[in-house]
Amino acid sequence: MDQTTSDLAYDFRAAEPRWQEAWTKRGCFRAEDRPDGTKPKYYVLEMFPYPSGKIHMGHVRNYMLGEVVARYKRARGFDVLHPMGWDAFGLPAENAARERGIAPAVWTRENIAAMRADLQRVGLALDWSREFATCDPEYYGQQQKLFLDFWRAGFALRRESAVNWDPVDQTVLANEQVIDGRGWKSGALVEKRRLRQWFLKITDFAEDLLAGLDTLERWPERVRVMQRNWIGRSEGAEFSLRLITPVAGIDRVVVYSTRPDTLFGMSFLALAPDHPLAMAVGAANRDAAAFIAECQSAGTSEAVIEAAEKRGFDTGLCVAHPFIAGATYPVWIANFVLMDYGTGAIFGCPAHDQRDIEFARKYGLGVTVVVAPKDEPDLAVTDKAFIGDGLIVNSGFLDGLDVQAAKSRVIAELEARGLGRGVVNWRLRDWGISRQRYWGCPIPVIHCEICGAVPVPEKQLPVRLPEDVAFDKPGNPLDHHPTWKHVACPQCGAAATRETDTFDTFVDSSWYFARFCAPHAASPTDRAAVDRWMPVDQYIGGIEHAILHLLYARFFTRAMHRLGHVGLQEPFAGLFTQGMLTHESYRTEDGRWLYPDEVAKHPDGTATERATGATVIVGAIEKMSKSKRNTVDPSAVIERFGADTVRWFVLSDNPPERDVEWTEAGAQGAFRFVQRLYRLARGVAAEFADMTPLDRASPDQAGGGARALRQTTHRTITAVTEAIEAFAFNVAIARLYELANAAGEAEGKPAMAAARREAVITLIRLAAPIVPHVAEEAHALLAPEQGLVADLPWPEADPDLVRRDRVTLAVQVMGKLRGTIELPLGTDAETAITAALADRKIARALEGATIVKRVHVPDRIVNFVVRT
RNA sequence: GCGGGUGUGGCGGAAUCGGUAGACGCAGCAGACUUAAAAUCUGUUGCCCGACAGGGCGUGCGGGUUCAAGUCCCGCCAUCCGCACCA
Numbered sequence: 024m025d026q027t028t029s030d031l032a033y034d035f036r037a038a039e040p041r042w043q044e045a046w047t048k049r050g051c052f053r054a055e056d057r058p059d060g061t062k063p064k065y066y067v068l069e070m071f072p073y074p075s076g077k078i079h080m081g082h083v084r085n086y087m088l089g090e091v092v093a094r095y096k097r098a099r100g101f102d103v104l105h106p107m108g109w110d111a112f113g114l115p116a117e118n119a120a121r122e123r124g125i126a127p128a129v130w131t132r133e134n135i136a137a138m139r140a141d142l143q144r145v146g147l148a149l150d151w152s153r154e155f156a157t158c159d160p161e162y163y164g165q166q167q168k169l170f171l172d173f174w175r176a177g178f179a180l181r182r183e184s185a186v187n188w189d190p191v192d193q194t195v196l197a198n199e200q201v202i203d204g205r206g207w208k209s210g211a212l213v214e215k216r217r218l219r220q221w222f223l224k225i226t227d228f229a230e231d232l233l234a235g236l237d238t239l240e241r242w243p244e245r246v247r248v249m250q251r252n253w254i255g256r257s258e259g260a261e262f263s264l265r266l267i268t269p270v271a272g273i274d275r276v277v278v279y280s281t282r283p284d285t286l287f288g289m290s291f292l293a294l295a296p297d298h299p300l301a302m303a304v305g306a307a308n309r310d311a312a313a314f315i316a317e318c319q320s321a322g323t324s325e326a327v328i329e330a331a332e333k334r335g336f337d338t339g340l341c342v343a344h345p346f347i348a349g350a351t352y353p354v355w356i357a358n359f360v361l362m363d364y365g366t367g368a369i370f371g372c373p374a375h376d377q378r379d380i381e382f383a384r385k386y387g388l389g390v391t392v393v394v395a396p397k398d399e400p401d402l403a404v405t406d407k408a409f410i411g412d413g414l415i416v417n418s419g420f421l422d423g424l425d426v427q428a429a430k431s432r433v434i435a436e437l438e439a440r441g442l443g444r445g446v447v448n449w450r451l452r453d454w455g456i457s458r459q460r461y462w463g464c465p466i467p468v469i470h471c472e473i474c475g476a477v478p479v480p481e482k483q484l485p486v487r488l489p490e491d492v493a494f495d496k497p498g499n500p501l502d503h504h505p506t507w508k509h510v511a512c513p514q515c516g517a518a519a520t521r522e523t524d525t526f527d528t529f530v531d532s533s534w535y536f537a538r539f540c541a542p543h544a545a546s547p548t549d550r551a552a553v554d555r556w557m558p559v560d561q562y563i564g565g566i567e568h569a570i571l572h573l574l575y576a577r578f579f580t581r582a583m584h585r586l587g588h589v590g591l592q593e594p595f596a597g598l599f600t601q602g603m604l605t606h607e608s609y610r611t612e613d614g615r616w617l618y619p620d621e622v623a624k625h626p627d628g629t630a631t632e633r634a635t636g637a638t639v640i641v642g643a644i645e646k647m648s649k650s651k652r653n654t655v656d657p658s659a660v661i662e663r664f665g666a667d668t669v670r671w672f673v674l675s676d677n678p679p680e681r682d683v684e685w686t687e688a689g690a691q692g693a694f695r696f697v698q699r700l701y702r703l704a705r706g707v708a709a710e711f712a713d714m715t716p717l718d719r720a721s722p723d724q725a726g727g728g729a730r731a732l733r734q735t736t737h738r739t740i741t742a743v744t745e746a747i748e749a750f751a752f753n754v755a756i757a758r759l760y761e762l763a764n765a766a767g768e769a770e771g772k773p774a775m776a777a778a779r780r781e782a783v784i785t786l787i788r789l790a791a792p793i794v795p796h797v798a799e800e801a802h803a804l805l806a807p808e809q810g811l812v813a814d815l816p817w818p819e820a821d822p823d824l825v826r827r828d829r830v831t832l833a834v835q836v837m838g839k840l841r842g843t844i845e846l847p848l849g850t851d852a853e854t855a856i857t858a859a860l861a862d863r864k865i866a867r868a869l870e871g872a873t874i875v876k877r878v879h880v881p882d883r884i885v886n887f888v889v890r891t
Numbered sequence: 892g893c894g895g896g897u898g899u900g901g902c903g904g905a906a907u908c909g910g911u912a913g914a915c916g917c918a919g920c921a922g923a924c925u926u927a928a929a930a931u932c933u934g935u936u937g938c939c940c941g942a943c944a945g946g947g948c949g950u951g952c953g954g955g956u957u958c959a960a961g962u963c964c965c966g967c968c969a970u971c972c973g974c975a976c977c978a
Contacts, residue, residue, distance in 0.1 A: 757915035
């Protein structure tokens, strides 16, 4: 024992590194590459972190969820793969380079080293031998190979699309860098600019990605719903409308509608601002051009476009109705029509579409009801469109049909006349993967004036990112690099240039889980390793990734499957999405944000800055973020209280799917429990030393409550096991507290000593996945002959001790609780009701009333319905 | 704006199926131990009336279904996540 601390306390400072070393030495958490085939596999993975520099409590919580699963599954006899790596490319490294002159590679490597050290102090059961970072050429080189495979297979293509262009900084901005339509640094109004970029054809997989959702039984329903809505399958009609006066050779406009049944309620046609016809009008009309330019300055983010006030510009053009001879409708350019969805043109039917009614009211356009609800045939639409089902009216050949029948009928009619057709449309768009940035995986393509876009030959991979780059100029440093991009064309040998765009970092995270199976394979994946470990049995991460990351990973896996890199379509068999970590934010009166440990809080609710004594404004509890400095550094807490305290606390109070607020008080509570666990073990060890061999052998002594304690112990095994399986770690912890309380109450009672020892040993082993260090320390006091807790199997409950023979029933009168009765399990209705009526309190509650109905739910409740 | 969540004591939360609301923890209060403090232990703690017994109210708000609603249905409010170049 460490002599420097009080012999009363568990010394985590000495114990934690010692046990961490013991696990590493034994290779406890190394996943077997060559298993003997006797154990089932279990792959548990948390979304790998971006190396921002320091871990925060949110990371610890995320990794603790996987941690408990990993240690628990290991104890249940699985070969567990639980790896760690780094999602290392991205914008923050470039921002650091521009702001502080640190090279992105250096900044990233330093951050990784610091975060790795932080994570290792937590004592996680990770297989560090498989660690890699996406910025390792070994990894991104294989990614380049994958991309070229995709390209050859027709999954990749180049086409134009819009980006946010900052005219002052001469650079492309991410959506988060556009604030109120302006560049975050320059403040300049952002323009939409069209660039030729690489896309992956995720839309080719739309049907399959949608169908696959139904097989993901261990995914949260809400994530599946979000993905389903995102993919957005819709059936509708695509058809053309004739322009009365052609413009620039355009004589018709193709529209898409999911409600072709409302075609007779049309009152206008609306074009996306970047629709070819709108552009043609803009070329000839300055006012139109000004309106289009205004729409262009809104940025590319859908949220901004959709939330903006609906506005339009009347082009003065008209289109003819396909079925009503002589009827014409004005053509507008509207800011809420998206070029990327459908055909970029819609017909407006205000009576039955909310956006259209708002637009029509604003600009005085007509409103014709063509669907009448069955219970309200004379519907009048004012400000709220009617979008429900009903019977078609005012619609010629569609009159009297319901919505579904009218859709089929109108499509048939459009097809018969050669005007259009029924189509399935997707909200999902192809995935644009080009980024005009330095710190990412280079796209392995060479542009030759003669041969066009040429793949970099495989033997020249990886295309390495040069590290001698300068950030003194705006724009992409790869573009400015003196030599990097100048190469000979691999096909014809002429002077050519490299693609200077890099991949979206979502590409990096779309296949890393497959790479962990064989992180140093010479091909993107090692099929034998992938077949052994995939799918990920339990994937864990933030709900903020519900759509993009998870959808891209599912798409990538399908594409890799078609090319034989993996043998399955769905990468994640089970998914758990965790909530965020929150904390109060603090700022001084002059507006500086302060870290929580710079603030002294006072009992009266006020707070001051420790350094200066200045008044501190206590702000809202919100998501921990660096900018607001409301983060709590786990390393400091580990230093003070130990890793087990942090581990216990991040799981103890909250259901993992919900947000948590970090509080100092909670941390101290967790610290006390860790100490108490050790004290319990020490007390039991001392008692046990004094026991006779006979007493030791018979934990189930008559009387003295020993059997009751044993029942608690074995019921706790069941309850904790179920809670862990259900990801209800906070409930598991509550049950562990109860067992600790029960064991504590048995202290000093010789008749219960053996039962108490069983309780404490069980408690330690059940708590071990959460607080493994103190568990090892305590277990070594009680049963050193059994070796490491990390190597022990999970405790098994004795069914005989779990079973209950008596239950408490609630007795209600008119649904209000009036008493309880205790009965043998499985008591029949008649006996239960008789027992209830015999109860003094119930009898009094029933005085003077006539019982009209008796309800009995076996082993649960008796309810009397009465009349007075 | 659209899509998806969440809302229960002073606080975090618990409550397979609709069946004793508030498990467990934190904080508080009272007490024991101590010269004292810390640590530890015991009791108590949803709100209101009541000395007790007991009674009333109570799961964001408003309705509804049911013998019975935190749980199911309808309508609101607040708040969080995502919206395709933050990761």
